[in-house]
Amino acid sequence: MTKPVAVVFAYHNVGVRGLRTLLARGVDVALVVSHQDNPAENIWFESVAALCSEKGIRCITPDDPATEALHQTVAACNPDFIFSFYYRHMLPVTLLTLAKRGAYNLHGSLLPKYRGRVPVNWAVLHGETETGATLHEMAAKPDAGAIIAQTAVPILPDDTAFEVFGKLTVAAEQTLWNALPGLIAGTAPRLQNNLAEGSYFGGRKPEDGRVDWSQSAQNVYNLHRAVAPPYPGAFFDQNGHRFVIGKARLTDQEVRNLPIGLQVIDNTIFGVCGDGRAICISELLLDGKPVSAEQLTKLF
Structure with missing residues (x-):
């Protein structure tokens, strides 16, 4: 044949x-x-x-x-x-x-x-x-x-x-x-x-990866999952620095009394979201290199 x-x-x-x-x-x-x-x-x-x-x-x-x-x-x-x-x-x-x-x-x-x-x-x-x-x-x-x-x-x-x-x-x-x-x-x-x-x-633009912390924690987490490395990663600007989320998980920890955005709680990095919930960030990147909770505290 x-x-x-x-x-x-x-x-x-x-x-x-x-x-x-x-x-x-x-x-x-x-x-x-x-x-x-x-x-x-x-x-x-x-x-x-x-x-x-x-x-x-x-x-x-x-x-x-x-x-x-x-x-x-x-x-x-x-x-x-x-x-x-x-x-x-x-x-x-x-x-x-x-x-x-x-x-x-x-x-x-x-x-x-x-x-x-x-x-x-x-x-x-x-x-x-x-x-x-x-x-x-x-x-x-x-x-x-x-x-x-x-x-x-x-x-x-x-x-x-x-x-x-x-x-x-x-x-x-x-x-x-x-x-x-x-x-x-x-x-x-x-x-x-x-x-x-x-x-x-349509196609996604780099700016589409920007985190809006006023959104719900689930929406922010979904954005992270959608563009996590080896894709470019979800990013945000805070205190004059641009950060990229490398690894994160959704958490049930209550953070309602904290401002939205990046926070360090008990030596752990969190992203506080608009619904009073947070994502726990286990790998945060600054200029392509991991930043620890201790280093982040000194930056802020």
């Missing part, structure tokens, strides 16, 4: 696991389109380019996926499938039509919820208790095509976005692994992706 041919747009851990899954299922990956790593970004994830080098797969990193040159390069591969695994650009419809048997994307949410950018971070920020990975057809709108398969994962109360992303990487692999036989055989289901029942979110 002739192997199905795929062109894959991929980046990040999901890109690596998606590629490995295609290869394990016997798909011929003729070309991978990826991104150049940004030196200003914390590259904590696996490299698609390194995997392609290991497997002898051609990998290119054009700045724009909408050029005629890339269109011709993909067309020359005569792909049965086009896949997108955490590739950061929308693919033009003219490119998608080159895939004779369909173009599919792995998205890090249970569509139609959390369409758009950084869905894991948004889900944690909003206090969701469940998310997942969805394999869906690509369309002109982002994350709007028919759903092929989904796998759910829990978001535990203290999970950070980094921890949830680890679960989603496995869920994405499982989703793709289970769906591929049906895609290859032409028998995969296509379920309605009802956008009216979902939500769309």
